[in-house]
Amino acid sequence: MNNALLKTILAGVAAITMGAAVANAGPLMDRIEAGEPIRIGFANEIPFAYPGDDGSPKGFVNAHALGVLAKMGYDNIEPVQTEWGGLIPGLNAGRFDIVTGGMNILASRCENIAFSEPMAKVGDAFIVAPGNPKKIGNYESLAENDAIMVTGAGYSNIEAAKAAGVAEDKIMQVPGPTEILAAVRAGRADAGAGTYFTVKQLADSSGGAVEVTDPSAMPEDAVNWAGIGFRKDDQDFLAKFNAAQKEYLGSEEMMKAVAEYGYGEGSLPGDKTTEWVCANR
Template sequence: MDKFSRRELLVGGSRLGLLAGATLAVPGFLTACGGQSSTSSTGGKLAELQAKKSVRIGVANENPYGFVNSNGEVKGFIVETLAAVLAPLGITTLDPVVVPFDALIPGAASGRFDLIAGGTYIRPERCQAVSFTNPVYRSGGAFLKRAGEDVPVHSLLDVAANPSVRIGTQTGTSQVAEIEDAKIPSGQVVKFGADNESVAALKAGRVDVIYYPSLQAATLVSTNQGAIERVTPYTQIMKDGKPVFNYGALAARLDDTDIIDALNNGLKTIREDGTLKKIFATYGLTEDEIPEASVTAADLCK
């Protein structure tokens, strides 16, 4: 696969192709005031979008990142994060262009759309094709358990140390290798062909916890409300004394650094005022998915 292949984490979503007319209009915000006209004269991307009050966004139609629902509304925690950042700038309409995941970066680079609002990890090779904002989210692993029940494990190492605990995960995923790396005996591990099979086994008591990427886990919780929940706190896999995460962000054409700078400023604001946390909670995400403020795109692009 080429360097723009799917990220390691995949949360299912149907393919819709190019959708015309599906928009997200953000109520309650007015056009940015003051120097909009003089800014437009500079010809930068930010000024262009402020003049139009709208932006074309590339999404891969994947829940919970960015997708168009059955009512033609564009949704997703990344989309809503972007809307919250752009609204104070006077950009209040988001027009989605739905493409396969591996067409997101080429689409932004070629100008097919203005911004990527899908679940795109920052990778050094991708930084050669598009400009990334600082991370919007981070993704590690997560345990799910039956709602209302206590479990004595909060990490893979806890499972390895407790022979009475049975853990489930999905065949063919990186989680299988991570379980093996944690030296969890095979007798404690149950593998399933699909995530819904894992959830069914968890509900039936065949396993005590199931192990998935954190964003996929959040989606499973939202689609099985009241039946399962995340194990908190959860300790991520450690490497060199630090937890291992993947970091996802918004992205634009390489030349559009003015919009990237504006987005970074906005992301900082909504992180500090609690808006980002509220948006994440709407999609079942927790503070564990909010990246450290010290991690930047510049660091991850090296």
């Protein structure tokens, strides 16, 4: 084989290899290689993800995602705040690259975007009067103690309580978290229901007027898992993110970063995979 022919063959192999690499690289890697920042999208969902006074990304999901990205060697990050309903459309429209908003992994969402492996287990819990006088720990205990539950209108807690035997006239519906706290503080309700992270924040802000129950007392079907959202054509970056997250999740460094937002050992996702969650939630 002469040198000219050998050079032609090698050039062809190089072109094919380069073409395969380009084909496997998604838009996010293209942006990174061009020196563009990684844009993280989130809404104003305390304590999951929200903007600080200076617009910086706060919340335990942002803290976690930034930690994973740092482990991957990426620190050129641009926060993008939007409405909750705009997170998935904004991601797929290319307005940002990653959703760090604290989004639960659900079958309907798995059809539209790709999720990282779970980074948090998101269960329900209650706020109750100090000392938990009616010994409320789960929905069944509400019915057993003839307790009045308050929660937000349209919250999933309503159906969960009814399924556990709580009478409809024992379920008070209010606009949102502020009103849930007010009802329990005033004694109009024995327990206020919501996600653990929501009610934990209410308890922390109450000055000791209420306390939060143990989320592990809730039934398995009341539990969801949150992940980081990606475009489906960024599978290459997602695979690298999952590998880095596996090393970072639950580490001393990670737990220190998220502690101020109420994320503790009980918030770790356990052994559930995104594939399982997409099929079962």
